[in-house]
Amino acid sequence: MNEHGSGGTSFSMEAAPTQEQNDTREIPPSFAARLLDGIPVPDRPIQVQRLAKFGELAGNLREEGRGNLAEGAEKIIGAFTEARTEVELPSGKTVLRKPHLVIAGGFVRDTLLEKTPKDIDFATSLNYAEAYAVLKKKFAAEIERGEVSLVEEAGKNFSVLIARFRDLDQEYEIAAFRIDGDYSDGRRPDAVTPTRYAGSDAERRDLTINALFYNPSTGNVIDYVGGLKDLKEKNLRFVGNAEERISEDRLRMLRYIRFLGKTGFMEDKNVKEVIQKHAHEILGLPAERLHDELSTVLATGSAGDALERLHEYGLLKEILPEVAALADCPQGPPYHMEGDVLKHTTLVANGLPSDASANLRWAAVFHDISKPETRAEEIDQGKEKKVSFLRHAEVGAEKILPILNRLKFSNEERNEIKWLVANHIRMLGEFTNMRESKARELALSPYAANLIALAEADSRGAVPVNPEIKEKNEMVLKSMRERYESIIAHTVEKKEQVDAVTKAVNGNEIISTFKKRHGHKPEGKRIGLLKARILEEVHDNRITDPEEARGVMERIISESVLQ
Template identity: 40%
Template sequence: MNPHDSALKLARKLSQAGHLALFAGGCVRDRLLGVEPKDYDIATSATPQEVLRLFPGSNEVGAHFGVVIVRHHGHATEIATFRTDGSYKDGRRPESVEFSTPEEDAARRDFTINALFENPETGEIIDHVGGLADLQTRTLRTVGNPEDRFQEDALRLLRAVRFATRLGFTLEPATWAAIQQFAPSLQRISVERIRDEFSRILTGPHRALGIELLTRSGLIDIFLPELRDLIGCDQPPQWHPEGDVYTHTRIMLDMLDDEAPLALVLAVLLHDIAKPPTRTVDPDGRIRFNGHDALGATMAENILRRLKYPNSLIDDVAFMVSRHMQFMHVQDMRTAKLKRFMATPTFIQELELHRVDCASSNGFTDNYDFLVSKRGEFDNSPTLPTPLLNGRDLIARGLSPSPTFREILDDALTEQLEGRFPSRDSALAWLDNRLNPQVP
């Protein structure tokens, strides 16, 4: 059973029990935009207690705010009682709620396009706030006074940017002005909620526009102020005719596929984050950014830890930032080093970062084309084969783990990757000669 049919059955059961039940919010918006919703929300006149009696065993976590999560045929449907919210003293959540009517429920929602209802049986759209007109003109507008909506919950500032960019909508002027005015209030919001909205902006279409809106509004200053330093940080024009580091980064973001993974997008966003603090100018006027890759990896790690991203993602992003300048040397690498370079779990994402890095600036594709060719060549054999020598071989010859121990194994793998060991016997012969050199 698909999510729509599952939610329809729940709505019917509510209706048969004498309650008004309507599809609400994002699922209505998406269906009108021709997008199949991934999940459905139901707004109803039934109280949480009445919902729980109809659907025993449901999740009561949100019952205080009139919300119950009902699981049906593998789908989780949020069933919320029509309500009005009390005051938002902390700028994050209402102090209280009162159960109300569809009209009052629509009036307390964030944006008009998210305040539409649909009759599940007839498909009739119920619009109390002008959301249909805004859908037709592709306009993002708050319900009622934008200043009130953003003061109620400052996370709506980021949600506005997310909806505008993901849907390709234009921010209504009064709504945009209020976002700029209330940007500092985002400081009230937990870093986890900010991170989640930011990630949604980065992993959707028009992510470069999202960064532009975050920057122009001042929202970026609250959680990623380092990004503003990229603006006006000029670069050598012969290598970067596109302009400053900020422009370069925006173009790169635009060039990524809409489905690019979050780690790659963050690596692109932060790959040149250390150019401002490393920028120097030679006496002849040449601009340099020596060490910006190494410092950038440290800065990226610090930024992502501050935003409480998972450790595995932080490690991947910092690693990609640390290596992005090495791609200019790949054609000079020995086979063994190149194979190791290409064997990392993040290499495919790094290759895409390199592609958009060059395409957004000098347009050179030599190194990219070389690596694509080598991938095809190495596909016929493991990039990093099982080592022919291992620690047991060294221990059997009387060695103990030490820096020398590791050095011998690394050298052995290099010889193997270079094709100098046709067999394990030849590898063992090399080891014996390494430990006891034969004097001619």
């Protein structure tokens, strides 16, 4: 099996000059063409880098707690290694060859960056039916027992095989090498043509660092598009012409922003100009795709940095013009000297915990969205300007509803994000001095932990006019968290007490006590009535001692009269 997609003459480390691990070697087009049995290849060199055979990488995965991922991949690799399929050469001759199987995309990129891969996707010289036949034959017994399933993930013009291993809780994508046709809708190819040449498959992919292939048998990484060089130099580029790649799928503009955050690589100035030029076309995509990709962008790296890039690349004003408009809303003394509202918003988003939920990240983006329409200036008695935004939280909570609907947020997402936006000021300005009942209502909300995190990020994302205000803000945050934790601790303690009391007067205890007092078991309906009466008296009198609760139970049962 060779590295270049034909399944022809074997290209191994013995077939060329020796190479140390992680060294990159260039294969001339003429040599590559001979290896490919005459299949046309681009008139440029191919880069090959020695990594390690998959057995060694699988060992690394096991050490990192991803043993199941490695095991399933080894089974698929084994199936393709044993298989033989008919291949028709350009000469017309048909021969039996071992199918070509490579690992593609994120696994290769992350392994080279010394990061733990999350999944493993395969690409092969076989078409869908041929790949299905190989795995069905190999795993016939496991399929019969329901341990393995082979599922077709059908697209408009192309099907991908999904192999699922139930006992490992893992699934793997196996896709044929292919050439994409035109993208008339800017979303998906009008037609797809299978190919035996892996290089053609690499050229249809989005980013060079995502277009690398790894041969698990030889341990070689094969690069047709310059991805190895970009990884080494930490450049983020599209495969080939950026404008063409973006015209094929406009979502790639958002993916570029996401990978800037994911990798920390340098942006390509040409790509930035192309995205700015075509940013208006992003609205041609379905709202669901925009919502999903934006949520992923905000969850990758620092949400504030992502928001800033979306603004710089011209995408924010197209997708979220209400948020982009925050850049035109100045703030000011005494609380906000950091810049405009968008600058503050990016600081707040960056100040969230690293494990912040998607809803919390979105709430940070939207939390001050109504500052432009609530902005007011006044001159105090000392003749100093004071900028305020009265009721911007309540107004903002209503303003975001059309946006959430427009981007197809679920009801659950809308409810939490709206609640967080509506209450973020209450935690900072009111919570510490609230009546106990109101404070408990806020603190015991299922969204309260996110509200605390948002309030802390909001306060620390502001640059007040003097350090005294900053110090006071930190004291407010400390008091806020202490009161929140006190309410939670008291609630947990009370729940434990209630649970202990409830256990002391459970159904079995009632039956046993009733039988001792009256000589027989009570009827089922009476048990429920007695329990309700006992618990009502226990709770009304705030009884927390289980023995005292049993005394109440015995008295009520003794007083009960048979009907």
